[in-house]
Amino acid sequence: xxxxxxxxxxxLGCKLCExxxxxxxxxxxxxxxxxxxxxxxxxxxxxxxxxGHISFAVQCRHCTEAPCIESCISGAxxxxxxxxxxxxxxxxxxxxxxxxxxxxxxxxxRSRKGTVVSKCDLCLESGIPACVENxxxxxxxxxxx
Amino acid sequence: xxxxxxxxxxxxxxxxxxxxxxxxxxxxKEGSVSMVAAEKERAYSKxxxxxxxxxxxxxxxxxYRPRDFYENNRINALLGSEAMKxxxxxxxxxxxxxxxxxxxxxxxxxxxxPILPDIPGIRSEGVFTxxxxxxxxxxxxxxxxxxxxxxxxxxxxxxGVKTLEALLKLGVKTDxxxxxxRILATILDDEAGRIVDKRLADDGVEIHCGTTVSKILAVxxxxxxxxxxxxxxxxxxxxxxxxxxxxxxxxxxxAGIKTGKGIIVSNRMETSFPGIYAAGDVxxxxxxxxxxxxxxxxxxxxxxxxxVAGINMAGGNMEYPGGIVMNSVSVCGLPIISVGDIQGExxxxxxxxxxxxxxxIYKKVLVKNDRITGVLFVNQxxxxxxxxxMIKSGINVSEIRDMLLTEEFGVLTLPKEYxxxxxxxxxxxx
Ligand SMILES: Cc1cc2nc3c(=O)[nH]c(=O)nc-3n(C[C@H](O)[C@H](O)[C@H](O)COP(=O)(O)OP(=O)(O)OC[C@H]3O[C@@H](n4cnc5c(N)ncnc54)[C@H](O)[C@@H]3O)c2cc1C
Numbered sequence: 001x002x003x004x005x006x007x008x009x010x011x012l013g014c015k016l017c018e019x020x021x022x023x024x025x026x027x028x029x030x031x032x033x034x035x036x037x038x039x040x041x042x043x044x045x046x047x048x049x050x051x052g053h054i055s056f057a058v059q060c061r062h063c064t065e066a067p068c069i070e071s072c073i074s075g076a077x078x079x080x081x082x083x084x085x086x087x088x089x090x091x092x093x094x095x096x097x098x099x100x101x102x103x104x105x106x107x108x109x110r111s112r113k114g115t116v117v118s119k120c121d122l123c124l125e126s127g128i129p130a131c132v133e134n135x136x137x138x139x140x141x142x143x144x145x
Numbered sequence: 146x147x148x149x150x151x152x153x154x155x156x157x158x159x160x161x162x163x164x165x166x167x168x169x170x171x172x173x174k175e176g177s178v179s180m181v182a183a184e185k186e187r188a189y190s191k192x193x194x195x196x197x198x199x200x201x202x203x204x205x206x207x208x209y210r211p212r213d214f215y216e217n218n219r220i221n222a223l224l225g226s227e228a229m230k231x232x233x234x235x236x237x238x239x240x241x242x243x244x245x246x247x248x249x250x251x252x253x254x255x256x257x258x259p260i261l262p263d264i265p266g267i268r269s270e271g272v273f274t275x276x277x278x279x280x281x282x283x284x285x286x287x288x289x290x291x292x293x294x295x296x297x298x299x300x301x302x303x304x305g306v307k308t309l310e311a312l313l314k315l316g317v318k319t320d321x322x323x324x325x326x327r328i329l330a331t332i333l334d335d336e337a338g339r340i341v342d343k344r345l346a347d348d349g350v351e352i353h354c355g356t357t358v359s360k361i362l363a364v365x366x367x368x369x370x371x372x373x374x375x376x377x378x379x380x381x382x383x384x385x386x387x388x389x390x391x392x393x394x395x396x397x398x399x400a401g402i403k404t405g406k407g408i409i410v411s412n413r414m415e416t417s418f419p420g421i422y423a424a425g426d427v428x429x430x431x432x433x434x435x436x437x438x439x440x441x442x443x444x445x446x447x448x449x450x451x452x453v454a455g456i457n458m459a460g461g462n463m464e465y466p467g468g469i470v471m472n473s474v475s476v477c478g479l480p481i482i483s484v485g486d487i488q489g490e491x492x493x494x495x496x497x498x499x500x501x502x503x504x505x506i507y508k509k510v511l512v513k514n515d516r517i518t519g520v521l522f523v524n525q526x527x528x529x530x531x532x533x534x535m536i537k538s539g540i541n542v543s544e545i546r547d548m549l550l551t552e553e554f555g556v557l558t559l560p561k562e563y564x565x566x567x568x569x570x571x572x573x574x575x
Contacts, residue, residue, distance in 0.1 A: 003570070049555040056557050058568075065572030067530075070164075070452070071445040073192040074202075075209045092206055094196050097473040100526060101482045102445065104534025104567045105556055110527060114480070 001083035002144040004122070004129055006057055010139035011048070013055030017131035017140060018044040021059075024123055024130035043111050043118040046131045057131065057140055060107040060120035062086045068099035068108055068119075076116075085124060090116045146239075149246040151179040151221065153458060154238060156228045156396070157254035158182030159191060160444055161425025161451035163209060165252050168455025170218050176459070178220045179248075181240055183255075185225035186278055187212065192444055194281035195307040199314035207278060228255075231400035233418045250458040253397055253408060253416070253423040254451060257390035257442055266361025271368030272384045275308045287383060293317055296383040297371050299358050301328025305387035306474055312385075313348065313477065320351045320379055322358055322371070324388075332472050332483035336498070337523050340505050341476050348477045353377070358384070392427045392440050405429045407440040412464045414454035422458055424450035431467035434485040434518045434536060441468045469536060473526070479505065482526040484533045485519035487511060494518070497549050508550055515543040531555065534567060 019031070021044045026034035034042070046059040066086045069077045076092035077099055079085070088099075088108075093116040099108040100117065111118045123129040132142045153169055155162045158180055166178060189207040196202045215222045226242040231251070238246045259274040261267060271291070273284050287293065296312050298305050301323035312319045321328060327338040328345075345352055353373060361384060362370040370380040392407035403409045403417035407429035414422050425447035432439050446468040456463040471484040490496065490511065498509040507523040510532060516539050520532040531554075535542065540563050542549065548558045556567060 006568075047555075049553070049557045051553050051557050054557065058556050061568060061570030063571035067445070067534075067571060070448045073190050073444055074206070075190065094193065094202060094206075096192070097480060097482065097526060098445070099530075101471055101473045101484065101529050102533050103528075103530035104537075104571060106528030106531040108530070 001062065001085050001122070002142050003062060004059060004120070004132055005141055005143055007139050007141070008054060008056055010137050011055045011057060012137050012139070013048055013050045014136065015048045016134050016136060017046050017057050018048060020130040020134040021046045021120075024126065040112050043109055045109065045118055045120045047107070047109070058105055058107055059131065060086060060103075061105055062120075062122070067102040067104065071098040071102045073098055080124065083122075083124065085122050086119070087121055087124075088117055088119055093117055147244045149179060149221070149244055150177075151246060152176035152249045153178045153252070154246055154248035154250070155180040155252045155254060156182075156238065157252075157256060157425070157427075158184065158188050158222070158224065159254065159256055159425070160209075160447040161254035161256075161427075161454075162252065163188050163214075164448045164451035165254065165424060165455035165458070166218055166220060168452045169459045172456065172459035172461050178218070179246060180215075180220050180222045181226050181228045181238065181244075181246070182222065182224050183227040184277065184279070187224070188214070189278055191277070192307075194275065194278055195311040197278070198281045198285055198308075199311040201314070228396060231396050231402075231421075233400045233402065233421060236420065249420065251421045252451075252454055252458065253421065253427055254425045254447075255393045255396065256426040257440075258393045259386065260389045260391055261386055262358070262388065264358065264360055266363045266368070269361050269363035269366050269368045271363070271382055272361055272386070275304060275385050275387055276390070284383070284385065288315065288317065291382050293382045295319075295381040296385065297322060297358070297379055297381045298385045298387060299371075300387035300389065301325070301330070301352065302387060302389065303329070303332075303472055303474055304390075305385075306476055308385050308387055309350065310475060310477070313350070317383075318349070320353060320381070322353045322356060322373065324355065324357045326354050328352060328354070329474070329476070329481075329483075331488065332470075332474075332521075333481070334487055334509065334521060336500060336509070337481065337507055337521055340507055340523055341479065341481070344477045344479050344505065350477065353379075357388075390426065390442055392429075392442070394427060397423065397427075406438060412466060413457045413462075414450055414465055415457065422454040424454040430465075432486075433467040433469050435489060441470060443468070443471065445471065469533070471533065479524055480526050481521075481523050482529045483519075483521045484529065485511075485517070485536050487519035487521045489513075489518065495546070497546070499550050510549050512542060512546060512549075515541045517542055528555065531559070535559070535563070538563065538566075
């Protein structure tokens with residue numbers, strides 16, 4: 001498995017990563033459609049922090065001793081067998097927010113409805129993470145371990 | 146008597162037991178593992194029973210691990226069989242179903258038992274505890290059969306509140322009786338208590354604080370109400386007791402294993418008897434934020450302790466430094482997260498808080514000796530984990546104390562070295 005990494009001083013704070021994350025996790029995968037029809041259903045799984053001086057994009061770090069997995073009461077949060085990525089099976093998630101309580105990076109977010117959680121899945125299905133692919137300044141990059 | 150020999154023997158089949166087995170198998174693929182579990186079901190998640198009761202999940206979703214878990218991990222699982230005796234000197238456990246099992250390493254992960262008060266009428270039909278899948282099933286059936294309209298939950302702790310949530314979802318009018326001055330007394334402060342009370346009142350839930358149930362009112366053994374110790378009576382068809390859980394240390398005590406507020410364990414989760422380990426709700430742990438030895442009966446601690454025990458049982462080396470009390474709970478849909486010691490306000494405590502009464506948002510961070518010791522967030526709980534992480538790692542916040550509750554607070558605000566650790570991921574070496 002690889003990791004998404006960030007270069008702290010390169011981030012412009014443009015938030016394109018957030019937008020492309022939304023699109024990548026929408027049903028339509030189309031930017032316009034997803035913003036008109038699905039806006040209330042999807043949450044970006046990457047979050048741009050901005051202190052005024054610097055900005056920085058945070059998403060799940062795919063910990064090898066993931067506190068969210070240890071705390072998950074439903075068994076929804078799990079290591080994907082092949083890659084070891086930390087994934088949430090939203091069909092099993094009950095929205096108890098134990099993972100939100102323990103993630104040291106604050107990278108597990110509540111879905112819009114608040115019923116299940118939403119987190120980075122490394123875009124495993126499509127290959128390259130959408131946030132990395134669309135970062136205009138290469139502040140985000142993907143590195144195989 | 147059926148004789149069984151095993152390298153590892155696990156008593157219990159819940160959070161601590163499962164994480165222990167997984168850790169054993171991560172180091173030892175061959176050694177024989179046997180498990181003795183009082184309940185018949187495959188491992189399921191206890192905290193899900195309230196979700197099951199109100200129908201927000203199906204029975205299928207109760208299982209904590211897939212059906213083939215025991216087979217894949219080559220576990221000889223004796224489900225529906227209670228361990229009756231530990232013979233520590235002979236490394237042997239006997240079960241109610243007639244097995245004599247000798248072991249090299251033993252894990253006691255028998256959890257706790259709900260407390261039922263010894264009051265008149267306690268055996269009446271309509272009185273329940275809410276602790277196992279079977280309890281949830283019994284409560285559900287009873288509500289249907291008796292067409293329960295009104296219930297009383299005794300005890301406003303985590304389990305009581307979760308029971309309340311489920312009953313409200315089912316449309317059952319529910320009162321709560323709580324001995325302390327407010328519900329969730331240990332995990333809320335006055336301000337959060339006020340917000341919660343208002344929400345409960347808006348939803349028509351009556352809370353009776355500072356009192357307890359002294360008698361179950363019943364005719365022909367069928368419950369029709371409760372009497373409180375202030376002599377007030379509440380009519381109801383059903384009473385659920387959630388007044389606390391006691392660590393189930395009987396087997397350990399009879400075996401001569403040291404107990405206090407639970408089975409006493411080393412930081413390798415080994416009991417006073419070499420080769421015998423204990424983990425989860427049955428143990429006494431060290432509370433990292435208060436420095437006090439206590440029973441921490443929470444899911445994440447059970448998981449972690451089980452893991453540490455398993456690694457050490459299989460010949461590895463791992464330590465459990467202690468635990469933190471943390472709760473994520475919703476009251477009438479109002480999300481609340483409380484971590485660490487949010488009560489311990491002394492002269493040496495700095496308090497940072499923000500209240501937005503209109504939107505019921507409340508945030509509070511307690512700092513002692515430059516370390517965060519507790520956080521309490523109501524109705525806006527996003528990213529609380531960042532604080533939890535700092536509590537666990539004992540991060541010095543003297544440089545960032547002014548930022549703690551600002552909008553910008555996040556990973557970027559963290560002290561540099563710690564930030565690196567967080568960004569690289571827990572368990573990943575930098
Ligand atoms: C309704 C409810 C809601 C909860 N919600 C939360 C929550 O939101 N967050 C949280 O952190 N925690 C929660 N908890 C607590 C959490 O479930 C426990 O901390 C956790 O399950 C402890 O795991 P354990 O393995 O130590 O023990 P347990 O889960 O108690 O399991 C012990 C097992 O051992 C078996 N056993 C006992 N004696 C014997 C014997 N002699 N022989 C064989 N088997 C035996 C029992 O049948 C049981 O299956 C909740 C608990 C309940 C009941």
